[in-house]
Amino acid sequence: MKYEYKKGPELYTPIMMRIISKRDLTPDVRFFQIVPKEEFKHLDLDYKPGQFMMLSLFGSGEAPFSISSSPTRKGIFEFAIRKTGKITNKIFELKDGDQLGLRGPFGNGFPIEKMLGKDIVIVAGGLGAAPLRSLLLYILDNRELFGRLIYLYGAKNPQEMLYRPDFFEMLESDQLELYLTVDKGNEGFEDKIEEGMVTHLFKYVNDIDPKNTIACVCGPPVMYKFVVNEILKYNLEKHNILVNLERRMKCGTGKCGHCIIDYRYTCIDGPVFTYWDVIHMRELI
Amino acid sequence: MKKKPTLGIYGFTGCAGCQLSLLDCEDELIDLFSAADIKVFYEAMSNNDDEALVDIALVEGSINTNKQLDELKEIREKAKVLVAFGSCANHGCVQAMALGDGKWEQRFKQVYGDAKFTVAIPREAQPIHKFVKVDAFIPGCPPSKIQMLRAITQLLFGNKPTYTNSPVCLECKFRENECLLNDGKLCLGPLTMGGCTAPCPTHNTPCIGCWGIIEEANHIAELKLLKEKGFKTEEIIRRFRMFGGSEIVEKIEKLLEVAK
Amino acid sequence: MRVLKLSKKDENKLYDVLIKFGEVWAPVPKGSRYVFDKIEKKEDLIMYNEFIRTILPIKKFLMPQELNILNFKPSKYEKPKVDIPTRVIVGVPPCEIHALNILDKFYTTDFVDNYYMERREKVIIIGKSSLPDEYLFSHKTNTSIVEEGYDLFFIDLGDYYLVWVGSEKGDDIVRLGSDIFSEDVPVDVAKDFVAYREKRRKAFTKDIDLEGVTDLMELMYDADFWDEFGEKCLSCGQCTMVCPTCTCFNVIDEIELNKDEGHRRRYWDSCMFKDYSLVAGQHNFRESRAERLKLWYTHKLKAFIGHFGSPSCVGCGRCIITCPVDINVETVVEKLKG
Amino acid sequence: MKKIIEVKHLARVEGDGGIYVEIENDQVKKVQMNIFEGPRLIEALAIGKLPEEVISFTPRICAICTVSHKNVAIRSIERALKYKEDKKTYFARELMHLGEIIESHSLHVFALALPDYLGYPNVIAMVDKYEDVVKQALNLKKFGNKVMQILNGKYIHGENATAGGFGKFPTEKELLEIKKEAEELLPFSIAATDIVGVLELPDYLEEETVFICCNPADNKFGFWGDELIFSNGKVIPSKKYKENLIERTVPHSFAKRSLYKGKPFTVGALARLNCIGDRLKKEAGKKYKKYKNPRWLKNPLFNNLAQTIEMIYCLERIPELVDILLKLPTPEFEKPAKKRGRGVGTVEAPRGLLVHDYSFEDGYVTNANIITPTAYNLDDIEKYFKNSAFNLNKAGKNEDEIAFELEKIVRAYDPCISCATHLVKVVKK
Numbered sequence A: 001m002k003y004e005y006k007k008g009p010e011l012y013t014p015i016m017m018r019i020i021s022k023r024d025l026t027p028d029v030r031f032f033q034i035v036p037k038e039e040f041k042h043l044d045l046d047y048k049p050g051q052f053m054m055l056s057l058f059g060s061g062e063a064p065f066s067i068s069s070s071p072t073r074k075g076i077f078e079f080a081i082r083k084t085g086k087i088t089n090k091i092f093e094l095k096d097g098d099q100l101g102l103r104g105p106f107g108n109g110f111p112i113e114k115m116l117g118k119d120i121v122i123v124a125g126g127l128g129a130a131p132l133r134s135l136l137l138y139i140l141d142n143r144e145l146f147g148r149l150i151y152l153y154g155a156k157n158p159q160e161m162l163y164r165p166d167f168f169e170m171l172e173s174d175q176l177e178l179y180l181t182v183d184k185g186n187e188g189f190e191d192k193i194e195e196g197m198v199t200h201l202f203k204y205v206n207d208i209d210p211k212n213t214i215a216c217v218c219g220p221p222v223m224y225k226f227v228v229n230e231i232l233k234y235n236l237e238k239h240n241i242l243v244n245l246e247r248r249m250k251c252g253t254g255k256c257g258h259c260i261i262d263y264r265y266t267c268i269d270g271p272v273f274t275y276w277d278v279i280h281m282r283e284l285i
Numbered sequence B: 001m002k003k004k005p006t007l008g009i010y011g012f013t014g015c016a017g018c019q020l021s022l023l024d025c026e027d028e029l030i031d032l033f034s035a036a037d038i039k040v041f042y043e044a045m046s047n048n049d050d051e052a053l054v055d056i057a058l059v060e061g062s063i064n065t066n067k068q069l070d071e072l073k074e075i076r077e078k079a080k081v082l083v084a085f086g087s088c089a090n091h092g093c094v095q096a097m098a099l100g101d102g103k104w105e106q107r108f109k110q111v112y113g114d115a116k117f118t119v120a121i122p123r124e125a126q127p128i129h130k131f132v133k134v135d136a137f138i139p140g141c142p143p144s145k146i147q148m149l150r151a152i153t154q155l156l157f158g159n160k161p162t163y164t165n166s167p168v169c170l171e172c173k174f175r176e177n178e179c180l181l182n183d184g185k186l187c188l189g190p191l192t193m194g195g196c197t198a199p200c201p202t203h204n205t206p207c208i209g210c211w212g213i214i215e216e217a218n219h220i221a222e223l224k225l226l227k228e229k230g231f232k233t234e235e236i237i238r239r240f241r242m243f244g245g246s247e248i249v250e251k252i253e254k255l256l257e258v259a260k
Numbered sequence C: 001m002r003v004l005k006l007s008k009k010d011e012n013k014l015y016d017v018l019i020k021f022g023e024v025w026a027p028v029p030k031g032s033r034y035v036f037d038k039i040e041k042k043e044d045l046i047m048y049n050e051f052i053r054t055i056l057p058i059k060k061f062l063m064p065q066e067l068n069i070l071n072f073k074p075s076k077y078e079k080p081k082v083d084i085p086t087r088v089i090v091g092v093p094p095c096e097i098h099a100l101n102i103l104d105k106f107y108t109t110d111f112v113d114n115y116y117m118e119r120r121e122k123v124i125i126i127g128k129s130s131l132p133d134e135y136l137f138s139h140k141t142n143t144s145i146v147e148e149g150y151d152l153f154f155i156d157l158g159d160y161y162l163v164w165v166g167s168e169k170g171d172d173i174v175r176l177g178s179d180i181f182s183e184d185v186p187v188d189v190a191k192d193f194v195a196y197r198e199k200r201r202k203a204f205t206k207d208i209d210l211e212g213v214t215d216l217m218e219l220m221y222d223a224d225f226w227d228e229f230g231e232k233c234l235s236c237g238q239c240t241m242v243c244p245t246c247t248c249f250n251v252i253d254e255i256e257l258n259k260d261e262g263h264r265r266r267y268w269d270s271c272m273f274k275d276y277s278l279v280a281g282q283h284n285f286r287e288s289r290a291e292r293l294k295l296w297y298t299h300k301l302k303a304f305i306g307h308f309g310s311p312s313c314v315g316c317g318r319c320i321i322t323c324p325v326d327i328n329v330e331t332v333v334e335k336l337k338g
Numbered sequence D: 001m002k003k004i005i006e007v008k009h010l011a012r013v014e015g016d017g018g019i020y021v022e023i024e025n026d027q028v029k030k031v032q033m034n035i036f037e038g039p040r041l042i043e044a045l046a047i048g049k050l051p052e053e054v055i056s057f058t059p060r061i062c063a064i065c066t067v068s069h070k071n072v073a074i075r076s077i078e079r080a081l082k083y084k085e086d087k088k089t090y091f092a093r094e095l096m097h098l099g100e101i102i103e104s105h106s107l108h109v110f111a112l113a114l115p116d117y118l119g120y121p122n123v124i125a126m127v128d129k130y131e132d133v134v135k136q137a138l139n140l141k142k143f144g145n146k147v148m149q150i151l152n153g154k155y156i157h158g159e160n161a162t163a164g165g166f167g168k169f170p171t172e173k174e175l176l177e178i179k180k181e182a183e184e185l186l187p188f189s190i191a192a193t194d195i196v197g198v199l200e201l202p203d204y205l206e207e208e209t210v211f212i213c214c215n216p217a218d219n220k221f222g223f224w225g226d227e228l229i230f231s232n233g234k235v236i237p238s239k240k241y242k243e244n245l246i247e248r249t250v251p252h253s254f255a256k257r258s259l260y261k262g263k264p265f266t267v268g269a270l271a272r273l274n275c276i277g278d279r280l281k282k283e284a285g286k287k288y289k290k291y292k293n294p295r296w297l298k299n300p301l302f303n304n305l306a307q308t309i310e311m312i313y314c315l316e317r318i319p320e321l322v323d324i325l326l327k328l329p330t331p332e333f334e335k336p337a338k339k340r341g342r343g344v345g346t347v348e349a350p351r352g353l354l355v356h357d358y359s360f361e362d363g364y365v366t367n368a369n370i371i372t373p374t375a376y377n378l379d380d381i382e383k384y385f386k387n388s389a390f391n392l393n394k395a396g397k398n399e400d401e402i403a404f405e406l407e408k409i410v411r412a413y414d415p416c417i418s419c420a421t422h423l424v425k426v427v428k429k
């Protein structure tokens, strides 16, 4: 017997996109809306909240970015991108109409089927609000399919808070229970934003039904341990605590190896992992 | 058409090999001259504009006189991006192999006796980052054509060149060489910044470390290993120092302690 | 399964048959080791008896050290069209055929990597068994005998080779070479074969006890010896380069001087390098060498089982020969076993 | 009336140097070839090192003469420590050396000097009008680099050649490639001689001087030998270089100076042709006969022409060397027979006589002396500056015009300023 060689789709060749608008979310995070160029419009570019795309920039390289838009609002892809280095610096130089390459989506995304009908607690830290926005919008657009929606968001300071105006608006909404906090310096926003770590917002999270609740966490590496400990206090089942992780990635297809954690690839088995996975894989958080 | 980026190539003390290796890009030279607006390149042209502000300054050579130091500072003022070009600029190269031993004046006397100089006040060789902010670097003694051209292209494009932080061993294995360390040779590959395509081990001659020390270099482990193989501590340290420049100086004490 | 005979008298004609199928590559000596090299002349195709392994494994044919994966312009990314030659690789040892089977699984699970596939379908594997040296321990990893993954497989039985046909391609070869591959395989050949098997089995000397290491990796995760290894490790990455089942790569974009064109280049990376797990904002998930070593051994001895049901070490012994400071499967297992 | 001619930064030469000339009342008061390149004290650093270390780092004195430095260091060390020299090793070293001569000469003639004569700021600017010449010249240069790369591992600062032999000898395939290319390039190099040969050279600087070069054994042309030969026919053993070529320092330069019998002298391609050019055969010999004339003894500007003739020699010699190398068996590494001793190595770098002189005790260097061609030439360069400045001033030229002519002289000598400043002579420890 010999192996049968079946080639797959060309996973590594980006399609071309065009920027249609952009705005600054924080001093170093910019929001981009992109759409496929004419010749790629026909492609079915569906995705799930929590998945990510590889964006390519001529001459500078390729990097993974979470999709910040929701598949319920089709046709447009949104990203919140922080300026940290070579590629992201160049992305910040782009103007409306400029092109970039895109391939994906990759990653497992949030297990939406499993979340249907459940109460959802979302905990975001810093840039973690980017992927979680996709989930948030998805739930809001399908509000009747989910139970309670609790959203806790912590940032360094009000200037670092992504989508701040949107969140302020949502504070008025009865669709979700939203709490915002900053590490320090909420002067001027005292009525909307608390001061202190994101863990400190758990005091507002009450009457949780542990059997019927799913928690989703995304933020900087240091945040997870503390937040998960808080969540565990509500007796949530470990597989119902979801963490969205970031690792170095060069392919998105489980081949380059960089994102490996034990035998799991962040780009295939993640970036959304359950806390049960975390217990099994020491390096996870 | 977009304005071409301006480029200045400046040389201080060294063998002039880094500039020469630019001239050695026979096939790409014409492209280089058309990709950039070259304002200063003494080794290749006579219509140099010393005063010009430049987008990118490639600085070759170590600083060995006070006059050079002043010039370096001027270049820093004039350049948007200052690049340490080659080993001399990056860490001092061979002229800095005895850096920090406190015997420079003695050596100077050995060579010149009591001769007095009007031309400039000499000083011990130092890499340029000791005096000015360096934005990017191109390693090598001299830089390899391929890595140098890639880096310059990225710089002209407005990017900082990125290197994988890998030692010479990576490319040595790419070229399928038997490891010389296992053959009892004093190879510095694991301590040395990659990018040269490992020409030396490929010719059965050990790497002497001419591209400078890689960030992750484990000198202590290599020292222990080489001692086990029968090399004397002094010889090993001398080898570490040959291209170790200013970086190795900080490690010497620890190494001598381990060697004991 | 078809088994044929190739008399050693006819060995020198083998090249003429194989060259009809593509380039012929075989182990040739380099220093005290071997490398797979292109054979240009008939007389250079030599089946070295003492050949056990090359410096780099056959992964170099399937996922080359450096590979241009895309050409691009500001408005377009395109896979380069390259002509990949068919290569007949002669003398592939059994443990490497196992490694190849692992790579096949790896590159086709979840997503199919076409760069691998395009090369994979262009190699013809002619395996050969040989007696182990003091480093080979494929008997401990269940990879010393192959059942599949080759086109032809040779076993040296003195005056002749027994030749197993493992695929249609293999069958094409023996048909085309019908004047040297003989169908006349008398039953008493079995005696020779059994004797050879027995001799080979006994010749294995390296004793690495892999039993239970999966659990030990877990139990000894925080053991001190990892730090000791970490202090010794040179971070040279040789272990990952020479290991037949290491597959990590890095990707970098280059632009051409004075042109609006560039290339995306893929090249072997190593989890032993510091930047391997570095992410934006300079956060490094595996800052220390000990952590990086742990990852490698987790991956070799434990993690792969989770994915593919077997460890990814095939017992070729390359890491044992290559690591200058003796961090290898043998010494790690020794420590794990206390 | 006072004129000051100053070139702050010499262009199209290797390294950092300048010219300073003062003319007062039609008399040249001061002439200086300044060397700003900082001192590296390489010889002092050589003390206490092992042979292989010295062979690795002294070539860093100069990128463009790296192979000459390697060969001369090896020669000195092999003489000091009594290595046997294997034939194949010997010829492989020669091949590598010729690569450097070709590379260096083609760079200097075409990229650094020719633009002067044709009125261009650099070689790339010549492309429009002289595309073919530039491209072929670059090919020639590339070929020189290729030879060095194959033989020494890299074209600049390779590590393959060392005392006792080569890490790896070139393969048959590589050698045949070298041979083929050399044969292909020969016609261009012959034509190039005529391009340079017809240039009108000015005579305002002319004055007789002494030329010195290595004297290859057996009355052959070549680039090394254990004797030195003078243009007046005198021959001395290399070992006696110190007694004959006396060194001193001057305040305006970190490079030392040397005088022969109290007089400046010149080394380099022109020196070689003046001293041993009559030994050239084949096409090189023909061109030598065609162009040789008495002005060669007094005008250094002929150096570029001499370089082109030497390139023909190299391209004619390379196929011969390849044939020899292909026949010889590959040797084992030679080991030193002794741990102490002194050895003087003399070779001809592209720009002239290069001396390495090491003494060893117990296997380690105790004394090192290196003298580079540029250091030898500096006094003569200043002498020709003086002549030119005087005559051009008299002819009514202004400062800029004079400066340009002086730069031309510098470039004809093709000095490597970096190599001049590694600096010289060390007292015994």
Ligand SMILES: Cc1cc2nc3c(=O)[nH]c(=O)nc-3n(C[C@H](O)[C@H](O)[C@H](O)COP(=O)(O)OP(=O)(O)OC[C@H]3O[C@@H](n4cnc5c(N)ncnc54)[C@H](O)[C@@H]3O)c2cc1C
Residues within 6 Å of the ligand: A052, A061, A062, A063, A064, A065, A066, A067, A079, A080, A081, A082, A083, A084, A085, A086, A087, A088, A089, A127, A130, A131, A245, A246, A247, A248, A249, A250, A271, C278, C279, C280, C281
């Ligand atoms: C699943 C996932 C989702 C992400 N989502 C977002 C997002 O929504 N918004 C956002 O701003 N950032 C996101 N990131 C991080 C983003 O990928 C990095 O900020 C980006 O790679 C930095 O690239 P750079 O060249 O600008 O930085 P540099 O620091 O210059 O990067 C240097 C090199 O490291 C590589 N690198 C650095 N960090 C990473 C990384 N995390 N993964 C892969 N390669 C890396 C780059 O490719 C580059 O080659 C995400 C990362 C992952 C893994």
Ligand code: SF4
Residues within 6 Å of the ligand: B168, B169, B170, B172, B173, B177, B178, B179, B180, B181, B187, B188, B189, B190, B198, B201, B206, B207, C236, C238
């Ligand atoms: S020979 Fe040197 S460079 Fe090559 S792998 Fe061994 S240590 Fe590294």
Ligand code: SF4
Residues within 6 Å of the ligand: B168, B192, B193, B196, B197, B198, B199, B200, B201, B206, B207, B208, B209, B210, B211, B212, D154, D159
């Ligand atoms: S192998 Fe070592 S010595 Fe040779 S070029 Fe590379 S860094 Fe320099």
Ligand code: SF4
Residues within 6 Å of the ligand: C239, C242, C243, C244, C245, C300, C312, C313, C314, C315, C316, C317, C318, C319, C320, C329
């Ligand atoms: S871990 Fe070592 S022995 Fe096992 S397959 Fe890899 S190199 Fe071979």
